Amino acid sequence: MSGGSPGWPVAVRLAAREARGGLSGFRIFIAAIALGVAAIAAVGSTSRAITEGIALQGREILGGDIAVRFGGEVPPQDVLAALGERGRLSTVTLVNSMARRADGEAQALVRIKAVDDAYPLTGELRLEGGGRLADALTPTADGAIGVVVEPILADRLDVKVGDRIAIGRATAEVRGLIENEPDQVGTGVAYGPRVMMSRPALAATDIVQPGSLVETTVRLALPDGATDAVVTAAAAEIKAAQSDSGRRVSTRLDAAPGLERNVARFSEFLTLVGLTALIVGGVGVTNAVKAFIDRKRDTIATLKAVGAPGGFVVAVYLIEIGVIAGIGVVLGLALGLLPPFFAGGLIAAALDLPIEIGVYPGELLLAAAYGFLTAFAFAIWSLGRAHDVPVSALFREKVAPERRLPRRAYVVATTIAALLLAALAIAAASDRFVAVVFVLSMAAIFVVLTGVAGLIRRLAGRVPAVGSAEFRLALRNIHRRGGLTLSVVLSLGLGLTLMVALALIDTGLRRQLTSTLPEKAPTFFMLDIRSNELDAFSRLVEATVPGTQLETVPMLRGRITALKGTPVDKIDAPDGARWALSGDRGITLSAEPPANSTLASGAWWPKDYAGEPLVSFEDELARELGLSIGDTVTVSVLGREITARIASTRKVEWQSLSINFVMVFSPNTFAGAPYSVLSTAALPASGDPGGDRQNEGRLIKAVVAAFPTATMVRVKDVLATVNDLIGSLTLAIRAAASIALAASVLVLAGALASGHRQRVYDAVLLKTFGATRARVLLAFALEYAALGLLTAVFALVAGAAAAWGVLTGIMDVPVDLNPWVATGAVAVALLLTIGLGLLGTFRALSAKAAPVLRNL
Numbered sequence: 001m002s003g004g005s006p007g008w009p010v011a012v013r014l015a016a017r018e019a020r021g022g023l024s025g026f027r028i029f030i031a032a033i034a035l036g037v038a039a040i041a042a043v044g045s046t047s048r049a050i051t052e053g054i055a056l057q058g059r060e061i062l063g064g065d066i067a068v069r070f071g072g073e074v075p076p077q078d079v080l081a082a083l084g085e086r087g088r089l090s091t092v093t094l095v096n097s098m099a100r101r102a103d104g105e106a107q108a109l110v111r112i113k114a115v116d117d118a119y120p121l122t123g124e125l126r127l128e129g130g131g132r133l134a135d136a137l138t139p140t141a142d143g144a145i146g147v148v149v150e151p152i153l154a155d156r157l158d159v160k161v162g163d164r165i166a167i168g169r170a171t172a173e174v175r176g177l178i179e180n181e182p183d184q185v186g187t188g189v190a191y192g193p194r195v196m197m198s199r200p201a202l203a204a205t206d207i208v209q210p211g212s213l214v215e216t217t218v219r220l221a222l223p224d225g226a227t228d229a230v231v232t233a234a235a236a237e238i239k240a241a242q243s244d245s246g247r248r249v250s251t252r253l254d255a256a257p258g259l260e261r262n263v264a265r266f267s268e269f270l271t272l273v274g275l276t277a278l279i280v281g282g283v284g285v286t287n288a289v290k291a292f293i294d295r296k297r298d299t300i301a302t303l304k305a306v307g308a309p310g311g312f313v314v315a316v317y318l319i320e321i322g323v324i325a326g327i328g329v330v331l332g333l334a335l336g337l338l339p340p341f342f343a344g345g346l347i348a349a350a351l352d353l354p355i356e357i358g359v360y361p362g363e364l365l366l367a368a369a370y371g372f373l374t375a376f377a378f379a380i381w382s383l384g385r386a387h388d389v390p391v392s393a394l395f396r397e398k399v400a401p402e403r404r405l406p407r408r409a410y411v412v413a414t415t416i417a418a419l420l421l422a423a424l425a426i427a428a429a430s431d432r433f434v435a436v437v438f439v440l441s442m443a444a445i446f447v448v449l450t451g452v453a454g455l456i457r458r459l460a461g462r463v464p465a466v467g468s469a470e471f472r473l474a475l476r477n478i479h480r481r482g483g484l485t486l487s488v489v490l491s492l493g494l495g496l497t498l499m500v501a502l503a504l505i506d507t508g509l510r511r512q513l514t515s516t517l518p519e520k521a522p523t524f525f526m527l528d529i530r531s532n533e534l535d536a537f538s539r540l541v542e543a544t545v546p547g548t549q550l551e552t553v554p555m556l557r558g559r560i561t562a563l564k565g566t567p568v569d570k571i572d573a574p575d576g577a578r579w580a581l582s583g584d585r586g587i588t589l590s591a592e593p594p595a596n597s598t599l600a601s602g603a604w605w606p607k608d609y610a611g612e613p614l615v616s617f618e619d620e621l622a623r624e625l626g627l628s629i630g631d632t633v634t635v636s637v638l639g640r641e642i643t644a645r646i647a648s649t650r651k652v653e654w655q656s657l658s659i660n661f662v663m664v665f666s667p668n669t670f671a672g673a674p675y676s677v678l679s680t681a682a683l684p685a686s687g688d689p690g691g692d693r694q695n696e697g698r699l700i701k702a703v704v705a706a707f708p709t710a711t712m713v714r715v716k717d718v719l720a721t722v723n724d725l726i727g728s729l730t731l732a733i734r735a736a737a738s739i740a741l742a743a744s745v746l747v748l749a750g751a752l753a754s755g756h757r758q759r760v761y762d763a764v765l766l767k768t769f770g771a772t773r774a775r776v777l778l779a780f781a782l783e784y785a786a787l788g789l790l791t792a793v794f795a796l797v798a799g800a801a802a803a804w805g806v807l808t809g810i811m812d813v814p815v816d817l818n819p820w821v822a823t824g825a826v827a828v829a830l831l832l833t834i835g836l837g838l839l840g841t842f843r844a845l846s847a848k849a850a851p852v853l854r855n856l
Helices: 008-021 027-056 058-062 077-084 151-157 199-205 228-241 257-295 297-305 310-351 361-384 391-396 408-427 432-462 469-479 485-520 531-544 575-581 619-624 689-706 715-754 756-768 773-810 819-845 849-854
Strands: 066-071 088-101 107-115 145-149 164-167 170-180 194-198 214-221 248-251 524-530 549-563 585-589 597-602 614-618 632-637 640-652 663-665 676-682 711-714
Touching: 008 310, 027 058, 027 257, 027 310, 027 361, 027 715, 058 248, 066 228, 077 088, 077 214, 077 228, 088 151, 088 199, 088 689, 088 711, 107 151, 107 199, 107 689, 107 711, 145 151, 145 164, 145 199, 151 170, 170 194, 170 199, 194 199, 228 248, 257 297, 257 310, 257 361, 257 432, 257 485, 257 715, 297 310, 310 361, 361 408, 408 432, 432 469, 432 485, 432 773, 469 756, 469 773, 485 715, 485 773, 485 819, 524 531, 524 689, 531 549, 531 676, 531 689, 549 640, 575 619, 585 632, 614 619, 619 640, 689 711, 711 715, 715 819, 756 773, 773 819
Parallel strands: 107 194, 145 170, 585 663, 614 640
Antiparallel strands: 066 214, 066 248, 088 107, 088 164, 088 214, 145 194, 164 170, 524 676, 524 711, 549 585, 549 632, 549 676, 597 640, 614 663, 632 640
């Protein structure tokens, strides 16, 4: 340090000597920093372990070095020949269907996976009890196809190895149960158990037809020893050869890009929740440092009395605070390593994902940086306030605390630290927009909470005098400068706001899935109905369950290959629209606008239209892709490319779960083309849940028996699957949010503890002037209850506003203001403030009066 300052070596020695007193008063500080750092380190390490697992097992997940996805298109022979010159090939086809027991008494939706003799190119497919896949898929002597199934399907149909089931128009014998499928992660989410069969067996089932939801992929295994550079170069050449087809080419280096993006986004969200916990802990850092400076005022006064500059005093205690923050960071990093090491296997099994457990320095350094920046940002302001205070004022602060800002250098240091913390959060995020919104929201919440605390103080000072001495004392304590009001509102307000927002979002999503949607939604979706079977199908449904409402539309499968003449592989689509350009999409044709949709722009074609092909596009997706009226869309359907001009855009009510499509073409576009029929069936409600279930079972049995190639999807089963998925996600979110609430509790406890000296002073004076223990307790209880209640009210308003923004603005879901959430927030706030407050008050009441009075 410059001038007459003793310098940094002396500051370090003094800080070391000061630290001999132990960690008294800093336990909350350390715990708050450790909790936030642990949450960020755990999330970062676990998500990195998953992405590393996906990367290391990319070849097995993809099923080879390179994969070309053809959707519903049959791979052309010339393309297969060109690919075959590069290495070994394997073709896999995925399609949904129904499997039914031989006696017809049980049936289930399944995911068919048809493979060739070369499958798997990489990895090992294992069957329970051993055996070769090729042997298991060999047809029987009487012509039954051989299949292997997931154990869950055997349980659902109550069949065992050797029993027979029906799939489409074929009879299948269960030859084995799948124990391990090397490429399962890469084949995406399935709403039914896997049934594996040979490709000739798939043809025998007769379930694939125009409009079927089919995904055919050709995997390529390059010669052994192919490096990443060789794989990348080969993929680029293959992609260039397929550039006009819209086919997707991927490599082992990006075996599951969608999955990795989802893992990154979810871990980013959990990291931001953990950062919230760390920032809440920052309030505890401020409280701890303020209390520390208060305890050290005699030492500070002594140092300044013997000539130590203010900067030197700040340096001594900044070093000590830095060491204590380091203890919290190290403890947090150690705790953050526990989840991936001890629960990583369980996490991977629950998510059905590969995981590579290890120590990842980058993620740990990021968590440590968050911890140190937070500690510095929240500590330097309080430390700086002692820089220019004269010795007399330091002693006088015991009974006459002054309000003053630290000198400009410490204000600038605090601002820089806060900006660095925000910049780090934004730079480390995969979605910068979300991170910016988070940073701005946290800044706004801090400003608003500080304003709320100031408003509470002012209101407490303006409340008219009342007869109750306890109430007057509670108001005086709330109004008093340097009291608990700001600390309590900041610490409790942040945690409760987060919990209320997450609870309302969870409630809104679940309510939308479990109550609103089923009232509007059809009972079944029925796919792969042949166009020449539609009349017979309609008669069967009406005869089986009279009064059933059927909605039917023609359906084809098509892949978008170009927009406005630009091939899709040259279009950098926004994240929210990429799905529309990857793989096949369901398309239909109609002379009239579909139900549950309204025209947003343009006009519908006449019923007898016979001009150039026209298409109506979903409005929101059109805007994301930059499409407008008059632009062209090229789709590949049944091996032919059709270019249509956009005549209109539609706003679609997807929540109704009625039939609707992104693209609806004019009927003349595909005149004469073969198609299948997509249907929804809304069964009449009988008022008896048992009777409704019997009707559903009777309809499934009748349709599957009469139309074996049709596929029936029960809407409630899909909603239940989605609901379970949301439940799993919200469980992880709640776990992270509970850390923020735990940090709030710690900080609240620290704030109350930091005011212990003032509470002892108040209690001694009150008892000296004749107040009983009961009256003192009541006065403090009223203060804590008022602060807790007012903070809870703010948390309810702020949390509801945040939930409204997420649900209404992003998800288009109405907010459900659950009264239990409000009741719970108020109860938690009151229990924490009154409980922790009175716990400290009991200690204050037990203090001896003489030492306190002697030091006044």
